[in-house]
Amino acid sequence: MTDLSIRPATADDLPAIVAMLADDPLGATRESPNDLTPYRTALARIVADPHQHLVVAVRAGRTIGTLQLTLIPGLSRKGSTRTIIEGVRIHSDERGTGLGTDLLQWAIDTSRDLGADLVQLTSDATRTDAHRFYERLGFVASHLGFKLAL
Amino acid sequence: MTDLSIRPATADDLPAIVAMLADDPLGATRESPNDLTPYRTALARIVADPHQHLVVAVRAGRTIGTLQLTLIPGLSRKGSTRTIIEGVRIHSDERGTGLGTDLLQWAIDTSRDLGADLVQLTSDATRTDAHRFYERLGFVASHLGFKLAL
Numbered sequence: 001m002t003d004l005s006i007r008p009a010t011a012d013d014l015p016a017i018v019a020m021l022a023d024d025p026l027g028a029t030r031e032s033p034n035d036l037t038p039y040r041t042a043l044a045r046i047v048a049d050p051h052q053h054l055v056v057a058v059r060a061g062r063t064i065g066t067l068q069l070t071l072i073p074g075l076s077r078k079g080s081t082r083t084i085i086e087g088v089r090i091h092s093d094e095r096g097t098g099l100g101t102d103l104l105q106w107a108i109d110t111s112r113d114l115g116a117d118l119v120q121l122t123s124d125a126t127r128t129d130a131h132r133f134y135e136r137l138g139f140v141a142s143h144l145g146f147k148l149a150l
Numbered sequence: 151m152t153d154l155s156i157r158p159a160t161a162d163d164l165p166a167i168v169a170m171l172a173d174d175p176l177g178a179t180r181e182s183p184n185d186l187t188p189y190r191t192a193l194a195r196i197v198a199d200p201h202q203h204l205v206v207a208v209r210a211g212r213t214i215g216t217l218q219l220t221l222i223p224g225l226s227r228k229g230s231t232r233t234i235i236e237g238v239r240i241h242s243d244e245r246g247t248g249l250g251t252d253l254l255q256w257a258i259d260t261s262r263d264l265g266a267d268l269v270q271l272t273s274d275a276t277r278t279d280a281h282r283f284y285e286r287l288g289f290v291a292s293h294l295g296f297k298l299a300l
Binding site: 014017018021027030031032038039041042043045046049051052054068070072073074075076077078079080081084086087108111112116117118119120121122123124125131134135137138139140141142143144145146147148149150 | 164167168171177180181182188189191192193195196199201202204218220222223224225226227228229230231234236237258261262266267268269270271272273274275281284285287288289290291292293294295296297298299300
């Protein structure tokens with residue numbers, strides 16, 4: 001098996017990333033894989049912000065995973081910095097291969113390198129398999145996650 | 151009653167903010183109100199990041215509330231930008247006065263002004279009063295919030 005590489009996402013990765021976002025029970029109704037224009041605009045915003053780390057996992061030239069890590073300085077917990085993980089997706093052919101663990105471990109290690117004291121994420125209440133996965137990595141489901149669409 | 155003002159936090163607000171962070175069942179064990187040094191360092195990090203909006207609510211010269219709003223560009227949901235609200239605190243003398251609603255409404259309005267499509271926050275599972283408060287404002291508790299201390 002070829003080595004896995006985890007590197008910053010570029011515009012060339014957008015078709016593969018958006019296909020993964022759309023290939024999902026929740027994402028299927030929320031994404032537009034046939035029109036990448038809004039994603040190109042969004043990628044430019046992400047790349048312009050040094051506290052955003054949008055990465056892809058690549059093996060043998062195939063983009064097979066993605067996540068976004070955001071660094072947030074804060075006052076609470078004695079001025080702790082935290083990271084937030086969003087948009088975790090693993091290609092459907094690659095689930096169960098340990099790729100998710102590798103990608104999350106990258107996010108945890110990078111959070112530590114960036115000086116964070118805490119890593120957090122939210123997961124839709126319906127994604128029970130994902131919850132078990134995060135708990136195996138040491139995450140604790142101590143919070144409720146609230147969303148308000150504008 | 152004097153008008154409420156919501157404005158960016160400065161170093162002069164730190165004693166009042168940290169006192170509010172510490173005057174809380176969870177914060178009591180996590181904060182150091184007698185040593186503001188780590189908070190001063192953290193405030194410098196927050197102020198240096200244009201996507202962080204740490205504000206205080208002030209009435210009649212008293213700092214009576216605080217929250218931090220973070221703007222996060224992303225790819226999912228057709229390149230949506232979201233905001234995250236952290237560190238919401240209302241002075242114990244001011245609870246039940248509608249100040250929390252005013253402060254959250256400021257965060258929602260500012261999120262819209264900043265071009266966000268979604269506002270999200272997490273709340274410790276034990277804070278059941280806060281959950282009802284967020285639901286009254288239109289937030290939906292659709293997610294679980296996971297944390298990993300580093």
